[in-house]
Amino acid sequence: MIPRPFTRVVFAYGAPVVVPKDASDKEMETLRAIVQKELDGATLRAEQALSEDELWKA
Numbered sequence: 001m002i003p004r005p006f007t008r009v010v011f012a013y014g015a016p017v018v019v020p021k022d023a024s025d026k027e028m029e030t031l032r033a034i035v036q037k038e039l040d041g042a043t044l045r046a047e048q049a050l051s052e053d054e055l056w057k058a
Contacts, residue, residue: 012046014038 003009
């Protein structure tokens with residue numbers, strides 16, 4: 001993704017999650033929940049960063 005010139009961009013990410021090739025269904029569900037938690041946290045941080053910037057609101 002390449003942003004348009006003068007566009008405000010926030011990159012937010014969480015901890016990497018390694019999925020073993022031989023993960024069981026239970027392990028996969030645990031890892032899925034971890035990934036979901038990381039995505040939710042990254043989304044929240046990005047939204048907060050944009051909402052705190054007064055220039056973004058203009």
